[in-house]
Amino acid sequence: MDDPFVIVGGDAAGMSAASKAKRADPELDVIVFERGEWVSYAACGMPYYVKGTVEDLEDLVAVTPEEFREDRDVDLRTGHEVIAIDREEKTVTVEADGEQFEQPYGSVLIGTGARAVEPPFDGLELEGVYTLRSMDEADAIESFVTDREPERAAIVGGGYVGIEMAEALTERGVDVSIFEMLPRTLQPFGEQTAEIVEDHLRDQGVDLHLETAVQGFGGDGRVETVELEAETVAADLVVVGVGVTPNVDLAEKAGIELGPTGAIATDEYGRTNDEDVYAAGDCAEATNVVTGEPDHVPLALTANRAGRAIGSTVTGDPTPTGGTAGTAIVKAFELGAARTGVIDEDRALEAGFDPVSVTVQVPTRPHYYPGATDLTVTLVADRDSKRVLGASLVGRDGAKRIDTVATAVDTGLTVGELESLDLAYAPPFSPVWDPVLTAAKVLSGTIEG
Template identity: 60%
Template sequence: MTETFLIVGGDAAGMSAASKAKRDDPDREVVVLERGEWVSYGACGLPYYVKGEIDDLEDLVAIPAERFQEERDIDLRTGHEAAAIDPEDQTVTVETDERTYTQSYDELLVATGARAIAPPIDGLDRDGVFTLQTMEAGRELKEYVDAQAGDTVGIIGGGYIGIELAEAFRGQNLDVELFEMRSHVLEPFGSEVAKTVESELRDNDVAVHTDTRVDRVAGDDRVRTVITPDGKFPVDAVLVAAGVQPRVELAESAGIDVGPTGALATDQYGRTNVESVYAAGDCAEIIHAVTGDPAHVPLALTANRAGRAVGATVAGEPTPVGEIAGTAVLKAFDLEVARTGLLEDERLREAGFDPVSVSITAASRAHYYPGGSEVEITLVGDADSGAVLGASMVGKEGVAKRIDTVAAAIQGDMSVTDLAYLDLSYAPPFGPTWDPVLTAAKVLGGKLS
């Protein structure tokens, strides 16, 4: 009898799992339930769609639904929402606009993703308040932007999405007021990088308000004002970019454990505590390479890799989902901003490390080659073991790929000395003889010795 691999969620983790399972075990029935109309799309591209650099929302779709259905023989059902899981009977209750039915499974993957956080701020239910977590949200925000001219948008949150949307709005000639309740934007990147990014934002006419809590947003028929302890700021729209939280309610109600991060707890193969049930993607925990502890880092590669591993395991080849270093990069106007591993002194000490850090500034190219600029690097190592723990970088060029060298060092359990001795490439148009990463490692090695 044909076994059924049922997947709840049709984005990165879900469709990667479906494709891998069907490829490795063509006789297996693979069913995907997706409550929306979009599958396998690049949500990371939404800020650039809003800015106008990407013309069509459809361009963000990696593989259209019909290709999964026709070319890969995957039973993909859009507009089908999983309402309940019954682990004992191994069934899922499914709701559509027309009916409710029960779908059985032999193995189940929960890939329900994450939702935008709605902070406890009065007035967020008013018209003109947006988030940017889904394709439909991206369409709505773009329609608003296209209809405006010279208006002001308030952004609540100075993380990835907040920074990227500040650039997108300025690119559409909108004024921007950005509110961040912490001391700096991009807090996980460290204060040195954050200060450089804040300067870049202000140079591009973004009004940056740090250490600023938004109490409420006010208006009549729609939002008109952002109210903080420092005063009232007139706006024509508000983007809430306060982060995301994993969608775990469906799984939790079925007895599937939630881990310490608030995401679904899994083992090295993505298995939950419930037999035959897996979890992957933005709803699930994964082990951090620095601490060895569960982490929730909702990034695209993490979701795709974990989903693919679960698909291979279900098809008969047990495959670990792997560890992550939390490597991330974003564009902030003319800057590349990146990080990997852990930088926060308190968090590292809680994990048992004795962190030591250095911050350096180096040239992105050979000093005599035209067009170069400065790269700022903060590198963190452990005083006891000498291990590389994390890094952050900012600069106008060469940052987005240099961070990968440190990420590889972390996941390869390399020491700071090992990093300093890497045989990295050199040519004047691309870097100095001593790459900035090597220089940072040399300086940090001196402090650790």
């Protein structure tokens, strides 16, 4: 009998790997150690629990521990923390209920995820100050809003989480301020999209402070203020969402190599520098399909896909984990914003491209069909090869059109090839030239001068 497939961490990557491995080889022992109590939960749904859109926190769980154990025959052990990997002995050291034991493995998957970055703010320990990285914190914020009825929330960070939480808390009747250190929100989406989102946030009553560094929080036991450089503003609820950092301590201690992004380096099959040790999800790198370089994109699909691929690989069917285009979409009140590929000029230059971009505003339906709204499309290509590098979209409707560009980016299409795609048209759904095609047309013209 083979030594078991041991998985460290029971969320997207880990549980996808466990399920796939068990399905592919029911004889293989698959053991998942999860230090917390929640497994296989949709972290991306947490803001919607705070908002009240999702009624029960349990609704965010895709598959329950019982289902994993009983239906999928996965040996899932919650409350179990892996504290060391001994690659010589091929064992992991597990701590549970204050006891430790060794578990032998045939192969092991590190799926330890990422944690919220906690800047060195004073007052992080005050009551009413949260990050949003775990189900327990989502629960705590929701309870806090319900029980304490805060009046003024300060959100530190204008990324996805910040913007989703701004929407959630506004919906709950809380006045929201966002404090972002950089000159704009939604950094990976580019300036054109961010500006439209920012105007919309202001229209929705969010008090947006850009280029504003937070120093800390004040209060007596419970948070009362946010300390800025020049002033102090009142806040009785704080959510810090300034990004995540991969959990790599366990891997590092075991001599597993990290990549240039600081996440765990992997090959195309998700293998680390030890061929029996895999890594996937928010703790690991993935290959960027545009640059061909290692990238750290802690998003759900990448984690699910890589986990699933590794589940196949360890059971004898080597399956690449797939690249990432960094495709993302976020709802900001009434707007949808999406991005894919490389859109940042500096990053494109660094990767050896000569980026050219256009931004066009195109209605999502013909002028005569009611309900048309503008979609603003920023499309970026390499001047020389004309290859599509990336795009960002924003509008009330149609942000999912990013998938067309994601497909083009992933397959290395040129702007001309993107422009000549046969996309679907009928008045209730699109103008004759889909906004993506229009952007490609305009960008073609710009490149050809």
